[in-house]
Amino acid sequence: MEKYDVVILGGGNAGMGVTVATRAAGLSVAMVEARDLGGTCPNRGCTPKKVLVAAAHTLDEIARAGTHAIKIEPPRLDWRALIEREKDIIADIPSRLSGLMAKRGVDVIHGEAAFVASNAVRVGTRELEARNIVIATGSKPRPLSIPGAEFMTTSDDVLSDFTLPRAAVFIGGGVIAFELGHVYARAGVEVTILEALPQLLGGFDEDAVAQIRAESERLGIRIHTKAWVKKIERTDGRLRVSFAKDGAECSLDADRAVNCAGRVADVERLNLGAGVIVHREGRIEIDEHLRSRSNPDVYVCGDAVWNSPQLSPIATYEGGVVGRNIVDGPKHRPDYGHIPACLYSIPAVASVGLTEAKARERGLGVKVHLNNMQDWLTARTYAETVAWSKIIVEETTGRILGAHLVGHAGEELIHIFALAMKHTITASQLADMVYGFPTFSADIRNML
Numbered sequence: 001m002e003k004y005d006v007v008i009l010g011g012g013n014a015g016m017g018v019t020v021a022t023r024a025a026g027l028s029v030a031m032v033e034a035r036d037l038g039g040t041c042p043n044r045g046c047t048p049k050k051v052l053v054a055a056a057h058t059l060d061e062i063a064r065a066g067t068h069a070i071k072i073e074p075p076r077l078d079w080r081a082l083i084e085r086e087k088d089i090i091a092d093i094p095s096r097l098s099g100l101m102a103k104r105g106v107d108v109i110h111g112e113a114a115f116v117a118s119n120a121v122r123v124g125t126r127e128l129e130a131r132n133i134v135i136a137t138g139s140k141p142r143p144l145s146i147p148g149a150e151f152m153t154t155s156d157d158v159l160s161d162f163t164l165p166r167a168a169v170f171i172g173g174g175v176i177a178f179e180l181g182h183v184y185a186r187a188g189v190e191v192t193i194l195e196a197l198p199q200l201l202g203g204f205d206e207d208a209v210a211q212i213r214a215e216s217e218r219l220g221i222r223i224h225t226k227a228w229v230k231k232i233e234r235t236d237g238r239l240r241v242s243f244a245k246d247g248a249e250c251s252l253d254a255d256r257a258v259n260c261a262g263r264v265a266d267v268e269r270l271n272l273g274a275g276v277i278v279h280r281e282g283r284i285e286i287d288e289h290l291r292s293r294s295n296p297d298v299y300v301c302g303d304a305v306w307n308s309p310q311l312s313p314i315a316t317y318e319g320g321v322v323g324r325n326i327v328d329g330p331k332h333r334p335d336y337g338h339i340p341a342c343l344y345s346i347p348a349v350a351s352v353g354l355t356e357a358k359a360r361e362r363g364l365g366v367k368v369h370l371n372n373m374q375d376w377l378t379a380r381t382y383a384e385t386v387a388w389s390k391i392i393v394e395e396t397t398g399r400i401l402g403a404h405l406v407g408h409a410g411e412e413l414i415h416i417f418a419l420a421m422k423h424t425i426t427a428s429q430l431a432d433m434v435y436g437f438p439t440f441s442a443d444i445r446n447m448l
């Protein structure tokens with residue numbers, strides 16, 4: 001039995017986050033990683049996806065060249081070369097992170113870990129015992145129990161597929177479906193999104209969702225809500241996806257059916273029972289310090305936490321909170337209130353704080369500043385197809401409670417709102433700033 005102060009299961013954002021405070025405090029730390037260091041975000045998530053989004057963004061700019069009086073030949077995208085570029089950009093990340101962990105004094109062990117006791121795990125033939133064990137094993141696509149589920153692919157496949165399909169169906173209308181759907185649509189693929197619920201993009205402000213839905217449909221993406229996928233069959237080398245909608249049986253043919261029905265904590269193979277860790281179908285019960293309720297020596301962070309947003313900065317942040325709790329004793333609690341979330345469709349949707357519905361649900365007295373900015377000078381200059389904002393301000397204090405933007409460089413501007421919220425800069429103080437002109441940021445004065 002090898003002994004450590006801390007053993008971290010998973011070498012993604014969350015696991016890396018744990019190493020900062022624990023190593024600074026001189027604790028002995030081992031990190032067990034079954035695949036590539038860095039986990040989903042740099043290898044199969046944010047970074048490779050953004051390379052494709054950047055290409056789609058360029059195609060969008062080219063499509064609008066005419067409004068700037070630029071004549072251009074129809075562009076031709078070399079999809080294979082784009083995927084090669086994506087792979088090239090991320091290729092050295094695991095080895096760079098390996099160097100970082102070595103410098104930080106973390107023992108990285110390659111292999112798959114599973115609990116053998118409340119304070120011990122096995123990795124291959126090795127057994128590791130620790131005062132604290134951290135579950136940072138991330139998430140995986142939610143398995144769907146429908147006939148033909150084996151024909152579905154995942155976002156991992158989209159990011160590695162050298163062939164561009166003629167038509168693709170995304171099953172589930174969440175962030176990944178919209179982001180990859182927008183990339184595919186710009187690349188000329190026929191895209192359909194099927195969502196079982198009435199609402200797309202759960203968690204985002206409903207009016208912002210309506211804006212991006214309309215823009216997606218304008219691009220030719222077909223979207224069905226309240227559409228229950230029943231089965232997938234292989235017919236003539238293609239896939240037939242059957243679904244029920246409004247009492248009718250519908251079907252459509254495509255070359256890919258991508259599982260985008262959410263992601264669940266990847267904890268199934270951890271032998272949680274041996275670790276005395278109570279869970280309901282993989283949802284580990286944790287307290288406000290991210291400790292397992294049934295085994296307080298075990299912490300959970302990142303996508304493996306079932307009820308916090310699955311975002312890489314949140315995974316790193318939760319890892320940091322766990323690291324500090326291990327060092328200082330359990331006294332730090334995560335606060336998600338000022339962390340922005342972006343949907344990298346083209347244009348992007350950016351959001352921080354409360355949605356209007358949530359603010360009203362809480363009975364807060366709010367003033368809602370709603371702007372369609374499409375006829376503003378900045379939007380016209382850049383020929384924006386959507387430029388929309390909703391800023392929610394508390395009436396009595398002038399505090400910003402939430403900001404939601406579609407287009408208009410929202411994925412960058414949102415950080416100004418987040419900073420204002422974190423440091424209690426009021427709406428009138430934000431409007432009082434002198435901004436560089438003409439910029440998207442300068443429009444913040446008029447959004448409030």
Ligand SMILES: Cc1cc2nc3c(=O)[nH]c(=O)nc-3n(C[C@H](O)[C@H](O)[C@H](O)COP(=O)(O)OP(=O)(O)OC[C@H]3O[C@@H](n4cnc5c(N)ncnc54)[C@H](O)[C@@H]3O)c2cc1C
Pocket residue numbers: 009010011012013014015032033034035036037038039040041042044045046047049111112113114136137138139155156176266269270301302303304310311312313315344
């Ligand atoms: C297609 C896609 C696009 C995304 N885009 C964005 C984005 O633009 N912005 C954003 O903020 N977030 C994005 N995300 C989400 C983001 O990637 C995750 O929230 C983040 O990577 C979670 O980090 P983590 O450390 O919790 O898990 P992971 O990064 O998944 O790391 C977990 C690690 O644990 C390892 N592991 C699992 N089980 C074991 C075991 N038993 N033993 C040892 N190792 C194990 C896995 O191999 C993995 O490397 C995206 C996700 C996807 C899938």
